[in-house]
Amino acid sequence: MPTPRDITSIIVENREVNPKIFLLSLNTSDLDIWSEAEPGQFAMLKIADMSCDDPLLRRPLSIHNVRDGKIQFLYKVLGRGTLLLSQAKPGTALRILAPLGNGFSISNSKTHCLVGGGMGIAPLLYFARKMKEQQPSNTIKVLLGARTKNELIAVQDFTEPGLYDVKIATDDGSEGHHGLVTDLLDGINASPGDMTVYCCGPHPMMKAVSNICRKKEWKCQISLEALMACGMGACLGCAVPKKGIGIQEYLHVCSDGPVFKAEEIW
């Protein structure tokens, strides 16, 4: 795993690709960090300048892609931090601490299924690309879900012909299967050991995916979120309850994750 660094990067593009969803492209002289970064790892970004106390903390964003010498993030405007980020113009400098955490690890299954829901699709693109690069013969299924068509992100990147086997679901049926992305997963047949599922999305969706996997005896990796202050294991703020009996113990999303084996949590 590459050692994280705290660098300054310049915004090259910051474009609204779907309503309230922005694609942020950054230039950096320190591209090593990014080429070494594992898919599923993340960065902590300081939106405004370091001397600004509002907002105070950096914000975590997953690495969405590394392309043409640029790093890309895909983010949704939720609160003040992402709102300010969305207003930043090309040329603006950002402070970035990256790459952080433990990403997805490619298992030795025959078939790999990437399941993304909503903004959870963001980290999967880079993972799909890296897997294709490293193990071109793998079968990569991609299941993408969102509430509605407008919230489906990065679809055209996945549906580039010949790369992945992509299926889509929307809650309102505005694109693809009318229903949950878990319906699509449930429909897949693969024997235990042949299949690994990699999942990122809303908490209930990941829980449902991990239940399906347990039932079907598939391996399952999930990428969790938590409120974070440091992103680097120093504050212990990003706790997530660990599966177990007896005294409740916690894992830390930033340093033990954000990608976990489903059975560590549920």
Place this chain on the structure above:
Amino acid sequence: MPTPRDITSIIVENREVNPKIFLLSLNTSDLDIWSEAEPGQFAMLKIADMSCDDPLLRRPLSIHNVRDGKIQFLYKVLGRGTLLLSQAKPGTALRILAPLGNGFSISNSKTHCLVGGGMGIAPLLYFARKMKEQQPSNTIKVLLGARTKNELIAVQDFTEPGLYDVKIATDDGSEGHHGLVTDLLDGINASPGDMTVYCCGPHPMMKAVSNICRKKEWKCQISLEALMACGMGACLGCAVPKKGIGIQEYLHVCSDGPVFKAEEIW
């Protein structure tokens, strides 16, 4: 005096005219405020959007000019508030509370002498213009001082031919008289009652000017600064010691001033 209002104005231009000194031009649909504003009055500006808490308070700036349907401020980058303001691009909205305070009042003297030092020159331009408009036959002398040429502001506006009798002093002699602006004032001969001095600049300079005026029995108005929270008489934060004997009493720069008769203070 016009009733102050709290309006939103759009930056039309925000240009560095001298090192660290910016000329800010704003557009507003509510120009009435400005056309009624008295020279020497000021505005409280919220640099960033209202929901930003850093910096928290608005900043006071004197009205520098009202020209071509735009209001202008001339400000120096000192701390965080003015730094952020200097980075704001045309199109940015500012919240402005104005016009506030009591400005200069044109006395009935024959000769009027405007004495400005450093950023204290800013409010004098609008005053000179208004006086010329309202009492075209008045003799208006203008004495401008700064530490060095680079810090002399708005000189070309004053030196437009035929308007005012302008003299300049710099501490380092890089422009005009090599010395203090008070030297120039001291050199003027006018009998008591014939002359009123209007002064804005650093505290020691205003004190020196007011001493000269007392000696020569000239009327003297000074424009003071103070740290301000509200700018409208609500917090009592902008106190300035009042001249007097016995218990120390205070005047308030925002509501009793910023322009005072020198004898109220010293």
Place this chain on the structure above:
Amino acid sequence: MTGPDLKIKIGGWTLKNPIMTASGTFGYGEEFTPYLNLEDLGAVVVKGISLEPRSGNPPPRIVETPCGMLNAIGLENVGLEKFISTKMQIFRKYNTDFVVNILGDSVEEYSTLAARLNDTDIAAIEVNISCPNVKKGGVAFGVDPQMAYEVTQAVRRRTDKPLIIKLSPNVTDITVMAKAAEDGGADAVSLINTLLGMAIDPATRKPKLANIVGGLSGPAIKPVALRMVWQASKRVRIPVIGIGGIRTTEDVIEFMLAGASAVQIGTANLIDPGVSGNIVKGLLGYLKQHKISSVRELIGGLKTP
């Protein structure tokens, strides 16, 4: 169709809505008439008044701090008699409830102020007990439960106006202070007053306030205020008025969920003079949107495990 009910009761006093302004941040009210309609507010609390006029502290009196400000105004005010003869006349022009905030150096001063104000037509009296008790060695009334109890009781004896005791946050246990005020006969407690703080200019090596220390207010203190309101409201039965860093409708809802029956807006008025009026509208909008028939349903509505 009738809209949501915004009314709140404090003792026998009914406020048209729970939004008040905080003492010392709203002048005597009239300064704000260009920016809002005073009659829209639940109440206007005016600058603290003492028996004799006070000229206040030398400047600098204020300084900005991260997400907050320090003030050391020094309780500058025109004094009781001038207040009654001039400022109070202005109130009469508005159909708004005015609350007078009082301060003194001794129990007797507080009593005298209360007695005199009892004969006026103000809506309520708020007692600022964050003042030093000159007779008891200068320790503030607001940090000693016994002194707080005594001053409350003394004021209570001299007035039948609704009585609000304004608590200082500079104490180990705010609930003890709230209880002392309740036991002394207060109709409500308001909290928090400012946290004691300090700022230094490293260039001059001097304090940034002439008074050295001052009171911290603004968004920075909101978490502390919210915690104290929550603690105090669980301890006393009288209404709690929440104060500290409020500048949005959401902030008001948070304070009410924590247990406040009403709130006061302070520093935010200095930055955005129309804010208190906007919050009244915002609160009404919120209740409508969430189909809440009375604002009182919010009080203490925090869901804890």
Place this chain on the structure above:
Amino acid sequence: MTGPDLKIKIGGWTLKNPIMTASGTFGYGEEFTPYLNLEDLGAVVVKGISLEPRSGNPPPRIVETPCGMLNAIGLENVGLEKFISTKMQIFRKYNTDFVVNILGDSVEEYSTLAARLNDTDIAAIEVNISCPNVKKGGVAFGVDPQMAYEVTQAVRRRTDKPLIIKLSPNVTDITVMAKAAEDGGADAVSLINTLLGMAIDPATRKPKLANIVGGLSGPAIKPVALRMVWQASKRVRIPVIGIGGIRTTEDVIEFMLAGASAVQIGTANLIDPGVSGNIVKGLLGYLKQHKISSVRELIGGLKTP
């Protein structure tokens, strides 16, 4: 030519410079090695350690507030023995002074921790007394001078390491607590720990922290911290270590002028992991620029009228 002298003494312990990191915000030190050289720092204070491992509070444990953050980590730590057998081995790799912050539920626990740590090669012990005394009904040691005195004395008896007592700001009079620590035999007091605060989500009506209340830290609390450091340093003769909202060299100078002999940097590490190292450089630059030969000249250098 020799540069300015940055050394500071606490008891018999000489620190290479006055910049330490604050407990709980710097992990066990090693997490920060990509961003700074641990050996540049005056000392590293590690996360609070208890006798037995603690798993801490359920999430959410942190929330951002205006210019600050609340945390309710719940003192999660690996426990004394695992700490000694694993984390402490890592320290040995660095030529840096490590300070261990300890916490307990009773005077006995604190004593045991101190006794055991006395046999290790750490530089000093910092006692976090903002913990509830289980035997005395759960009131925190840090808000009762008698309890603070007792725990200090008990720890003092079991260690000859430099002993720092870390004070809670949630008290009426910080000077009384500082004095209690001094009387109990502390070599220094460090302050402030976090201010107790709270945050509410108006949408869900729930507290934003699972623990309901948490500790406020960051720039928001700096004015309160500075005031308490100033007050405490005038009251006690032992060194005061300033903590609270520090994130620049200027902040350090302000705390030292107020009376701090050293400082700890907390929340700022979480935002800018290299900041503590940069401040050491900044302080050196400041002293050079102002031709100050020793950093000790800054201590208590505030010019008051």
